[in-house]
Amino acid sequence: MTNIYRQITLLYLRYKTLMVLTAFLALGAAGSSALLWFGYLRFPRCVIVEAREEAGMFLWIFGVWFVMLLGVFLKRQFATHRAHLLPRYRAAHVCAAFLVFALFLSAAAAWLLTLPAEVVATPWHVLWQLALLGVLFLVFAVYLGYLSVELILLLAFLGISVGSAISWDAFGLLRVGAGGPPAQLPVLASLIFVSAALFMARLMTLREEHFEYPYLLTWPPKELAKNQARVYGLLLRVEQAIDLLLRGEVFLEKVFGKRTCGPRYPAYPRHRGVVARSLHWDCFESRSLRHLQVLVLVATPLYLWYLKANPQVHIFFTGVHENFFLLVAAPILTALCFNYKKMGYWQRDMMKPVRRRDIVRERGTALLIALFSFWALFALYFAVLPSIVIDPALLRSAMFWAHLALTGSYAFAAFSWILFLSCLSVTNVIVLNFIALAGLSLAQTYGAGAFPLNVLIATSVLSLAAGAVFCKTALMRWYEKEIT
Amino acid sequence: MNNAIVTEGLDKGFRDKGVLKELSLVVPQGSVFGLLGRNGAGKTTLIKCLLGLIRPQAGKIAVLGDDPWDFLEETKERIGYVPQTDRPYPWLTARQLIDYTASFYRHWNHELTDRLMKEWGLNAEDKVGLLSEGETQKLNIILALGHEPELLVFDEPVASLDPASRRQFLKTVLEIVSDRPCTIFFSTHITSDLERVADRVAVLKDGRIAFAGELDVLKEEIKRLRIRAAGVRLEDFKGEGILHREVFAHEAILCVRGYTPDIKKAIEEKFRAQLDVEDLNLEEIFLELTR
Numbered sequence: 001m002t003n004i005y006r007q008i009t010l011l012y013l014r015y016k017t018l019m020v021l022t023a024f025l026a027l028g029a030a031g032s033s034a035l036l037w038f039g040y041l042r043f044p045r046c047v048i049v050e051a052r053e054e055a056g057m058f059l060w061i062f063g064v065w066f067v068m069l070l071g072v073f074l075k076r077q078f079a080t081h082r083a084h085l086l087p088r089y090r091a092a093h094v095c096a097a098f099l100v101f102a103l104f105l106s107a108a109a110a111w112l113l114t115l116p117a118e119v120v121a122t123p124w125h126v127l128w129q130l131a132l133l134g135v136l137f138l139v140f141a142v143y144l145g146y147l148s149v150e151l152i153l154l155l156a157f158l159g160i161s162v163g164s165a166i167s168w169d170a171f172g173l174l175r176v177g178a179g180g181p182p183a184q185l186p187v188l189a190s191l192i193f194v195s196a197a198l199f200m201a202r203l204m205t206l207r208e209e210h211f212e213y214p215y216l217l218t219w220p221p222k223e224l225a226k227n228q229a230r231v232y233g234l235l236l237r238v239e240q241a242i243d244l245l246l247r248g249e250v251f252l253e254k255v256f257g258k259r260t261c262g263p264r265y266p267a268y269p270r271h272r273g274v275v276a277r278s279l280h281w282d283c284f285e286s287r288s289l290r291h292l293q294v295l296v297l298v299a300t301p302l303y304l305w306y307l308k309a310n311p312q313v314h315i316f317f318t319g320v321h322e323n324f325f326l327l328v329a330a331p332i333l334t335a336l337c338f339n340y341k342k343m344g345y346w347q348r349d350m351m352k353p354v355r356r357r358d359i360v361r362e363r364g365t366a367l368l369i370a371l372f373s374f375w376a377l378f379a380l381y382f383a384v385l386p387s388i389v390i391d392p393a394l395l396r397s398a399m400f401w402a403h404l405a406l407t408g409s410y411a412f413a414a415f416s417w418i419l420f421l422s423c424l425s426v427t428n429v430i431v432l433n434f435i436a437l438a439g440l441s442l443a444q445t446y447g448a449g450a451f452p453l454n455v456l457i458a459t460s461v462l463s464l465a466a467g468a469v470f471c472k473t474a475l476m477r478w479y480e481k482e483i484t
Numbered sequence: 485m486n487n488a489i490v491t492e493g494l495d496k497g498f499r500d501k502g503v504l505k506e507l508s509l510v511v512p513q514g515s516v517f518g519l520l521g522r523n524g525a526g527k528t529t530l531i532k533c534l535l536g537l538i539r540p541q542a543g544k545i546a547v548l549g550d551d552p553w554d555f556l557e558e559t560k561e562r563i564g565y566v567p568q569t570d571r572p573y574p575w576l577t578a579r580q581l582i583d584y585t586a587s588f589y590r591h592w593n594h595e596l597t598d599r600l601m602k603e604w605g606l607n608a609e610d611k612v613g614l615l616s617e618g619e620t621q622k623l624n625i626i627l628a629l630g631h632e633p634e635l636l637v638f639d640e641p642v643a644s645l646d647p648a649s650r651r652q653f654l655k656t657v658l659e660i661v662s663d664r665p666c667t668i669f670f671s672t673h674i675t676s677d678l679e680r681v682a683d684r685v686a687v688l689k690d691g692r693i694a695f696a697g698e699l700d701v702l703k704e705e706i707k708r709l710r711i712r713a714a715g716v717r718l719e720d721f722k723g724e725g726i727l728h729r730e731v732f733a734h735e736a737i738l739c740v741r742g743y744t745p746d747i748k749k750a751i752e753e754k755f756r757a758q759l760d761v762e763d764l765n766l767e768e769i770f771l772e773l774t775r
Binding site for chain 1: 532535536537538539555557558560561563565567570572573575576580583584585587588589
């Protein structure tokens, strides 16, 4: 039996990406700990108070990466016949995964407790928050990582709404539990234990026929495309059913009954511009995005009413235009999830009678359109609309628009950088790039608030230029890869 | 004789489409049992039901006397399975993957796996992710054999193997059966392979078993009759046992099931015909049964 745990441990240790992240987490913790102690001894107290945020942010960023990766790793263990046919497999894998997670939390706890009390005044709050976010992200990676864009966006909105309700300010996701009502900690603790227990129980019995099993399959691309087609099929049926309902026909029968017709792929608009052609490749997704637009139209009045009726959440939107996490990371993650599923059709599209170079250019355009749409949606929903309701004067400020422009251009730069990384094949180089990207984003997050107008504009221009260079290089590499 | 696999009245469908319909099958212990069927006949679904990977809507299954949906750990120790495609843990080497898989079992024959790795030309230090499809399948077969199971289930095991590797695979199957008591259940499209190793076959057609039994009995039972006589018509040949009939100017060709010498005698007398009885190979029998 001991041998099983030894082999599973080796399985984790041999998974290089996880190990590189662990090494960075450990080195980063040790380094930042030393720096914070040095700062504590050398600099005035106000610097130390500022350092609290960095401590939480550091753990948060690496914690989320680590746990997402752990979730992807778990997917591989359970979406396979081995989970059912190898003796003693499930229990050993579930225990090992949660042991790794517990070790991660223990390391975080040890790190937090070694820091001066003034740097992290509430280490247990940070730890609870990490545990909660960790479990939620673990479940997220396993269950929701490959859902359709509508569901991911819905869940993102829901998550941010819940976050805003329990955190009280724009960066409050880092301070969950600190400063809220006293009942928060027990509620968070229960949430962690219940989520973890349910998740473990489900993994112990998960079979091929269960609802979420197909969504665990990340490979081969055929399976991934099949899953997306399944989700799309359901939405198509609902759409058909709504059309029929509007014409007075039976609604439920159409949703749950047999599908009457499939989606139709329109002809390739060969003689039209690059935007029209790029939309052709995304016609299914563009069509399904319509659901989202309808949702925004329906939800926005409710959302504005909610803002008016709940003054305590106003603080969440104070300075939200500077919130890099919300306006940069969230649209990028959404656009990445949105585009990842398209890789399933990539090979098939390459065989169509269109020049490969054109396909690559059109796909690149579609990618950028997707990013801009998502960023615009987040900016509109979380920055512009709340400002109209709460503080219309803000809209007349040049700084507001300069900040928004910077988040947009930085989102473009970051996304293009990620795009460029997709051309690389050495895992460690990719991880190193991601860490550099995370570091730069962190610097922007904390620095942008203090930038004067001209620096904001210059940074925006620089980000746009960097984004263009990354994007062009990435597209050219894709082109070369396909040709050779 | 005990039975390794018993199914009774198995029903399994996906949405509105019935895949297995009241399927009953018995696989005796110690047999090499081949499952034949056209694409979409339900072979993989049947195998997945037998292994408890999916649950049938109706019917009973016993595999080594246990319920597959809820296999005991002891039963899992006695079963080996190779799916159609599987690429486990691409970051491990073949050796590491073997050690990892071996750790779950109380008994593992390292000598056997080492020998097969060598015989099948696999390098233990190669990364699984860098192996070709055929090499990965060879490795999967070795992983299924390492714990010397009593029941081996292969789902299209040789589809991705080259002819030499297929031969090696069949040789290994024969060695396993001759060395120790073991039941082998496998689905395949390559009937010549099945003919070489299987002693029993089942033919799956539209979710039902069209034939299940010993291969020799099947070959004795199904024959092609070449009838040479003037004026024979298609409607002259009717009956339950006729699988296929064709009539030309002076010749009729019948494929019959349940052939006996009496049939030959009766046709010769009725049509004053010259009649040749031809044996069919398994591929021809399969085509006739699934026509």
